[in-house]
Amino acid sequence: MASSDRNAVLRRLPLVAGALGGVLLLVNRLLTPEITDSQARADALGVILSALLILTGLLWQQVAPRSPDAVELIGEEGFELAPDLPQEVKNELAWASHLLLTNTVTRSLIVVYQGNVLLRRGILGANKEVKPGAILQRVLDKHKPIYLVGLKTYPGKIEFDYLPENTQGAILQPIGDRGALILGANAPRSYTLQDQNWVSGIADKLAVTLSNYLVDKDRASVGS
Known part of the structure; x- marks a missing residue:
């Protein structure tokens, strides 16, 4: 795999991890018949962490370096x-x-x-x-x-x-x-x-x- 491909995968990891964490928290909440205070606090913390991961992933996508635009040189x-x-x-x-x-x-x-x-x-x-x-x-x-x-x-x-x-x-x-x-x-x-x-x-x-x-x-x- 090329270096640029590896960097692209690494930049997407926080985004994927945050989204996956948010989905798992939602599934866990839906499957739990009774929510305790401690679980509610844990869910709130999990939501915050997932949001931070997603935000980090989006920021990494924005600051990713762009390669200069290449042209086909005119001539033989x-x-x-x-x-x-x-x-x-x-x-x-x-x-x-x-x-x-x-x-x-x-x-x-x-x-x-x-x-x-x-x-x-x-x-x-x-x-x-x-x-x-x-x-x-x-x-x-x-x-x-x-x-x-x-x-x-x-x-x-x-x-x-x-x-x-x-x-x-x-x-x-x-x-x-x-x-x-x-x-x-x-x-x-x-x-x-x-x-x-x-x-x-x-x-x-x-x-x-x-x-x-x-x-x-x-x-x-x-x-x-």
């Missing part, structure tokens, strides 16, 4: 890698993107490094180029992540034309000091703190790999 699913990457980098990008797409709410993913788009995967946006707007540029300059919990209501969402047009939430995670990992979700407020830590760890791993292969390669070409 794809997997694009820059053709001139070393095989080790391609393997690392494929591994990292697969983990994020299968273990988080991410539905669209882009890796930008040294001004180049290295990877696009998931539901692809219409624009293949990534021109840093104010938000992405801030991530690249400050090397700090930005989580946009409700992208559709954000005035600056126009800069994210490289993501599906109805992307609901986004994380922009720096990759070292030379790039960024851009994630798009199909529901607002859907990335948990654990998801954000997961994204940060994968970005750090990518930073090491990309720095070893791409930066060293650039230095070697300059030296030659």
Whole structure:
């Protein structure tokens, strides 16, 4: 049974117990030919307890958390890698993107490094180029992540034309000091703190790999 199903059952338990207790008290009262004072007091206490259980169950139903409304992202699913990457980098990008797409709410993913788009995967946006707007540029300059919990209501969402047009939430995670990992979700407020830590760890791993292969390669070409 899924966790959400177990929680739903637990939230209904007070309601069921209270209703059952009330029915049993009524049956007991109807089947008792003569009511004593002590039984009357016990019945009154039972009615109060049943009412409290029912009230608790109703309150739990009201405060039950609701999952964010998910949408179907507009675009075609794809997997694009820059053709001139070393095989080790391609393997690392494929591994990292697969983990994020299968273990988080991410539905669209882009890796930008040294001004180049290295990877696009998931539901692809219409624009293949990534021109840093104010938000992405801030991530690249400050090397700090930005989580946009409700992208559709954000005035600056126009800069994210490289993501599906109805992307609901986004994380922009720096990759070292030379790039960024851009994630798009199909529901607002859907990335948990654990998801954000997961994204940060994968970005750090990518930073090491990309720095070893791409930066060293650039230095070697300059030296030659």
